[in-house]
Every structure is written in structure tokens, then in C-alpha cells.
Amino acid sequence: xKNGEPIIRFRDVTKIFPRPDGRGEFTxxxxxxxxxxxxxxxxxxxxxxxxxxxxxxxxxxLIEPSGGEARVVGHDPxxxxxxxxxxxGIVFQGDRLMPWRTALGNVLLxxxxxxxxxxQAEETARQWLMRLGLSGHEHDYPxxxxxxxxxxxxxxxxxxxxxxxxxxxxxxxxxxxMTARDLRAEFVRLVRQNNKTAVFITHQITEAMQIGxxxxxxxRPARIAYEARLGARMNEPARRDVSEEIMRVLAIENRADKx
Amino acid sequence: xxxxxxxxxLQAAAGIGAxxxxxxxxxxxxxxxxxxxxxxxxxRTIEVLITGSLLADVLLTAARIFGGLFGAFIxxxxxxxxxxxxxxxxxxxxxxxxxxxxxxALSWVVFAIIxxxxxxxxxxxxxxxxxxxxxxxxxxxxFRSMSKDLFEMTMSFRPSRWTLFRFLVVPTxxxxxLTAWKVNLGNAARVVVVAELVGATGGVGYQxxxxxxxxxxxxxxxxxxxLVLFVLVVQQTITxxxxxxxxxxxxxxxxx
Numbered sequence: 001x002k003n004g005e006p007i008i009r010f011r012d013v014t015k016i017f018p019r020p021d022g023r024g025e026f027t028x029x030x031x032x033x034x035x036x037x038x039x040x041x042x043x044x045x046x047x048x049x050x051x052x053x054x055x056x057x058x059x060x061x062l063i064e065p066s067g068g069e070a071r072v073v074g075h076d077p078x079x080x081x082x083x084x085x086x087x088x089g090i091v092f093q094g095d096r097l098m099p100w101r102t103a104l105g106n107v108l109l110x111x112x113x114x115x116x117x118x119x120q121a122e123e124t125a126r127q128w129l130m131r132l133g134l135s136g137h138e139h140d141y142p143x144x145x146x147x148x149x150x151x152x153x154x155x156x157x158x159x160x161x162x163x164x165x166x167x168x169x170x171x172x173x174x175x176x177x178m179t180a181r182d183l184r185a186e187f188v189r190l191v192r193q194n195n196k197t198a199v200f201i202t203h204q205i206t207e208a209m210q211i212g213x214x215x216x217x218x219x220r221p222a223r224i225a226y227e228a229r230l231g232a233r234m235n236e237p238a239r240r241d242v243s244e245e246i247m248r249v250l251a252i253e254n255r256a257d258k259x
Numbered sequence: 260x261x262x263x264x265x266x267x268x269l270q271a272a273a274g275i276g277a278x279x280x281x282x283x284x285x286x287x288x289x290x291x292x293x294x295x296x297x298x299x300x301x302x303r304t305i306e307v308l309i310t311g312s313l314l315a316d317v318l319l320t321a322a323r324i325f326g327g328l329f330g331a332f333i334x335x336x337x338x339x340x341x342x343x344x345x346x347x348x349x350x351x352x353x354x355x356x357x358x359x360x361x362x363x364a365l366s367w368v369v370f371a372i373i374x375x376x377x378x379x380x381x382x383x384x385x386x387x388x389x390x391x392x393x394x395x396x397x398x399x400x401x402f403r404s405m406s407k408d409l410f411e412m413t414m415s416f417r418p419s420r421w422t423l424f425r426f427l428v429v430p431t432x433x434x435x436x437l438t439a440w441k442v443n444l445g446n447a448a449r450v451v452v453v454a455e456l457v458g459a460t461g462g463v464g465y466q467x468x469x470x471x472x473x474x475x476x477x478x479x480x481x482x483x484x485x486l487v488l489f490v491l492v493v494q495q496t497i498t499x500x501x502x503x504x505x506x507x508x509x510x511x512x513x514x515x
Contacts, residue, residue, distance in 0.1 A: 060415055085417040096412040100430045100507045109426065113416040143509035161416065 005074060006035035007165060007197045008059060013068035015054050015222075028054040030221040031068065036214075038164075041191055041198045043212030045205065045246065047253055051222025052201045056169050059199060060090055073164060086114045089158035091171040091187075095150035097142040103129060103153045104138040110161040128156035132186070148179035155183070159190060166191060166198040172207070184210055205246050209239060217249050225249050295477035303481035304488075313466075317485045320455065320462040323379075324447045324489075327386020328440065334387065335394030336436075340428075342395075343402040356392040364389050364450045368457050378459050385454040390443045397442070401435020402428070437501045441494060448490045 015029040028051040036042050046052050057063045058070050061077030061084055070076065075083050089110070097106045104125055111121035129138055132152040142150055151171060158166060168187070172180035188211055191198045202208050208215045209230065217226035226249040228242045279297050286294040307313040338356075342349040367388050371381040405428065413427045455464025463486050470478035 062411060062414065082417055088415065090412070090415045092408070092412060094408060096408050098409060098427075098430065100433075100505075102507075109413070110416045113413075113418045113422055113426065141507040141509075143507070 007038045008036040009071045011069040013065045016066040027221045043208035045208045046218030050218045050220040089163035091168040093170045095154040107156045128160045168200045300480045304484045330387045331390040339398035360392040382454045389450045397439035401432035405431045
């Protein structure tokens, strides 16, 4: 990756899937273009089924675009799959913890896959559990942890491999508001402190506004309908204006969907 | 929990005790060559266990059961993992295994006697062929139940195929493997006796044939009990192993 080059770049990326019933195809992502710079936290907003998760899976290298060009740190995330070992950390919608591993074992997973020296790996995993307030729960199995604690473990798992990029797919959507708010603040603090780049998918405007340096609002199929740069110095009335504009864009999307 | 375990043991003991009592009553009604008394059966059973040359027959049968099950497990596991990744392969292989499942154990015994010379190879062949389909289908089912979410999560760390197998596939199919062992153990114990009865010169099946020729019911019962005890001990060992390996599973207090 050259200096100054965006860390994630989509140019006219399209993803077409065959319909599950085998009759024809549908477009999930339609000529999507955007760039994300190093150190940015970008919140991606959109209605359910607008292709946010498809975009997410393309960045993660789990699926290949049907057209256009997707580049992450200057490389193709799908074709150069192994190049990205340890470079991308993902926090999923559900905690996706392995039920047969303890909290410590789950945080160790990525480190073990990356062949980190065992002693070093355990130390790193313990440190991340401690940073996320889970000291004393290292040997608890997921079923013994609350939803919030499990999601903390999954955040620790993503951070433990020290990735350049963090991808988050509605990670707090299944938690109660109090827990979600605490974790959101914790997440932003950790991203800033560790100088990471993060893409945060959400369907909540307040969450996007709270987390993002920038908010991208998606059409259905995925294409940018609205983009706003936020920043810490943005005053309250200006934030309210952005929030109202996002609501207006989403309302238009809603009307367009109705027959 | 301890109380409920004690209660279960007591209930099981009461069931076995009732069976023994019923048998003892029958031994008082019918001649002993048909229904020998329970103490005689117990003493003959102990005699087999403490007499080296007789115990060797029990151990030989145990080795044959383990050999057959292990062979079927390895082969079945490889087939399951192969067809689990290819629908086309499954379309070819699954009907063959289903066909094998329909062949009676006794037919495999006849085929083995016609095809092969060595006794041990015959028994191994029979054991493998009779337990292979069940192992394959049970491991395949466990493989298919692998969580897509966990698969994607693991893949996000870019593991090698071997690492993916170790960290995700093995723990996923482990409960299925343990169930397959428990189910097939009983089947194997029955099949091995048939195989030994017809084509072996040692083992529990061979000894049962001898007792039949001597018209010795107490001996037949003693040798049968060796097999029952063997299955019970191995089942309990697998259950203990299962409880330890799957200790991560949440248990509802109501289920205890």
C-alpha cells in the first residue's frame, strides 16, 4: 500500500447472487464506491437487506465481488486471502463464541491460528480480557457468561490479533441499551487508543452518530445514498441536522420499497 | 445431584435384582440344565474372569471388537469428511452404504468365510463392514451440523485446512463420534459373537459354541455375561469421557 492511499477502497463494486429458488438473480451491491482512510471509524447505515453485510463480507474476503474492484490495504481481500492473516479482526452480530472453549480459549483462537508463541498468546489474551473487564472469567464457558460478557469476549478476540482493520456487523444489536452503550464507548476508546481503522455496520442512527467519524447511508441495493463527516468538534445543532438528513434519506428509501 | 445419581444407581440395581430373582424362581421350577441357579452362574462368571486361559478368550473378543470398531471409525470418518464436502460424492457413496446397511451380519460372515482364509482378518472384515455405515452416517450428520456462523468466524482468521480441522471440525463432530461409538459398541458386541461362533477358534463366541455342544447353560450364561460386562464397562468409560470432553455444555437443573 502506498503512503496516503486509502486503507479500504471500493470502485464500482457489484455483487449479484442467484435467487435461492433458482429463478434469476438479485443485485445486493450495485456499483458501490467509497474510500476509508487509516484511523477512521466509518459507520455504515441502511435498512435490513440493503447489502451492508454483503459489503462487509467482501471487505472480509469471505465473498468475491461480481464486478468492480475491492481493495483492502492495496490487496484483493478474496483472491489474496492469506495475505490478510491477522490484518482483519471481525466482531459479528452474534458473539460467535466456540461453546467448547472457555473465555480465554476463545480469545486465544485467532492467536493460535496465527501461530503466536503459546506463552505470549496467553499473556495477550489475558490482557485483553482484563481490559474488557473480564478478569476472573478466563475459565468460564460461554454458557456461563451474560450476553454482554460474551460480546466483550468476542471484541477481545478481534482485538487480540492486533489487526489493522476492525469490521463490526451490528455487534451490539442483541444487547440491552445500557450494556450496548457501555460497550460502544469502550469499543471507540479501544479503536482510538490502538490506532485502528474500523467499519461499523448498524441500523441505528444514534449508534452510527455516536461511533462514526463518518456515516455512510446505503440505498438498496447497496450504493451510497448519503454521506456525512462528523468529527468530535461538530456542535450539537449540526449533529442534529445530520441525524435529520439521515432520517429523511431512510424515509425516502422506505417509501421507494413500498409497492 | 449426588442424591439423584445414587437414586439412579439404586433403581438400576433394583431392576437387575428383580431379573436375578425371577431367574432364581425359574431355576426352582425348571431343571438346572435349563435354568441354573444364580449363584452358580455368578461363580462360573468369576471363574472365567480369574482363570488366565479363559480370560484370554474374553480379551481376544474385546480386542476384536476394538479392532473392528477402530477400523470402521477411521474408514467411516474419512468417508464422511470426503462426502461431507461434495454432494456428488455423497450421491455416489451414500446409496452404497445404505445397501451395505441392509446386508445381515450373518451374510457378511458367510462372505468372509468364502473370500478370506485368516480368522482374524475375517473377523475384522465382518466387524468393519457391519459398523461402517452407521459410523459414516453419524459422523456425516455431525459434520453437516457444523455452524455456518462459527465457520465464517474461524475463516476470518485465515486458518490453514489442518488448523480449521483441529480447531473447528474436530470439536464439532466430537459429540457425534462419541454417540457413534456408544451405539456401535452394542452392535459390534453382537456381531463379533456371530463371527466367532462360525469362523473362530477362540473368543467368547467360540466358547459359547462349546457350551452349546456341552449343553452347559451355566457356562453359556457366564460367557454371555462376560460380553455384557465388557459392553457396560466400555459404555461407562465412554460416558465418563463424554462428560469430561463435553463439560462445556450447559445443563439445566431440571435435567439433573
